[in-house]
Amino acid sequence: xxxxxxxxxxxxxxxxxxxxxxxxxxxxxxxxxxxxxxxxxxxxxxxxxxxxxxxxxxxxxxxxxxxxxxxxxxxxxxxxxxxxxxxxxxxxxxxxxxxxxxxxxxxxxxxxxxxxxxxxxxxxxxxxxxxxxxxxxxxxxxxxxxxxxxxxxxxxxxxxxxxxxxxxxxxxxxxxxxxxxxxxxxxxxxxxxxxxxxxxxxxxxxxxxxxxxxxxxxxxxxxxxxxxxxxxxxxxxxxxxxxxxxxxxxxxxxxxxxxxxxxxxxxxxxxxxxxxxxxxxxxxxxxxxxxxxxxxxxxxxxxxxx
Numbered sequence: 001x002x003x004x005x006x007x008x009x010x011x012x013x014x015x016x017x018x019x020x021x022x023x024x025x026x027x028x029x030x031x032x033x034x035x036x037x038x039x040x041x042x043x044x045x046x047x048x049x050x051x052x053x054x055x056x057x058x059x060x061x062x063x064x065x066x067x068x069x070x071x072x073x074x075x076x077x078x079x080x081x082x083x084x085x086x087x088x089x090x091x092x093x094x095x096x097x098x099x100x101x102x103x104x105x106x107x108x109x110x111x112x113x114x115x116x117x118x119x120x121x122x123x124x125x126x127x128x129x130x131x132x133x134x135x136x137x138x139x140x141x142x143x144x145x146x147x148x149x150x151x152x153x154x155x156x157x158x159x160x161x162x163x164x165x166x167x168x169x170x171x172x173x174x175x176x177x178x179x180x181x182x183x184x185x186x187x188x189x190x191x192x193x194x195x196x197x198x199x200x201x202x203x204x205x206x207x208x209x210x211x212x213x214x215x216x217x218x219x220x221x222x223x224x225x226x227x228x229x230x231x232x233x234x235x236x237x238x239x240x241x242x243x244x245x246x247x248x249x250x251x252x253x254x255x256x257x258x259x260x261x262x263x264x265x266x267x268x269x270x271x272x273x274x275x276x277x278x279x280x281x282x283x284x285x286x287x288x289x290x291x292x293x294x295x296x297x298x299x300x301x302x303x304x305x306x
Contacts, residue, residue: 006302008050014273019070030104040072058106070200083127094123097226121145130185142181197242202269238295251304254283
């Protein structure tokens with residue numbers, strides 16, 4: 001008897017779950033996100049990337065209760081590390097912190113502030129940890145005003161970064177509206193792929209331009225050459241998809257998870273009843289170029305987890 005093909009339909013979590021990041025840990029998936037309250041970080045659990053159970057709060061840093069954004073969790077040497085940004089109440093600028101845990105559901109414990117946002121008008125946000133091909137860890141993050149995506153080398157324990165920084169990208173495309181953020185780095189076939197989001201995420205529908213694009217380089221520190229957008233608004237269905245993360249499954253499949261608005265109400269930020277919902281679509285490669293078959297709204301074949 002033929003087994004029916006498993007499918008999914010976006011959104012896979014139809015509630016506010018912005019700035020998502022997914023950890024693969026001991027056969028399960030854990031998703032972390034900004035909370036609309038701004039006071040902590042959400043966490044969910046899934047067996048298959050499609051069916052999600054909300055597990056409450058993973059972490060609330062002791063040094064800030066303001067603008068807690070974009071948590072990312074990785075496993076390193078048997079420990080789970082969460083990078084995140086929050087507004088420092090003393091300076092009013094966003095800083096990047098790091099916390100640790102042995103349980104993906106938390107609680108996490110604050111360990112250090114990695115980068116202070118004092119040199120920028122708004123601060124520093126959207127941190128991600130990337131291990132180069134020789135195992136050296138780097139912190140990649142976004143600076144706000146002047147906008148840029150930058151890189152700094154980390155110490156082996158991931159609790160400090162070097163003073164030296166390298167600018168990887170600046171906004172120079174019209175659609176980016178002066179914004180580049182949410183970096184995701186992949187190394188594949190001797191090429192570095194820097195995925196990022198740009199544009200306005202909180203606009204009216206007619207101005208919705210937040211999207212995912214990528215740039216490539218033969219060296220980690222660049223120079224990077226920008227390519228086209230690979231995930232963008234579909235009018236009447238999906239608006240401002242972005243703040244992507246990429247999950248590589250044991251089956252070999254790669255999937256992009258991201259947030260987006262649906263077609264209900266505007267302006268999108270503050271009026272949409274669902275908020276930025278969690279979605280996913282398959283990431284493919286053709287002749288060294290990534291592309292995403294989305295943003296989808298119709299049933300699609302579900303991820304082949306194993």
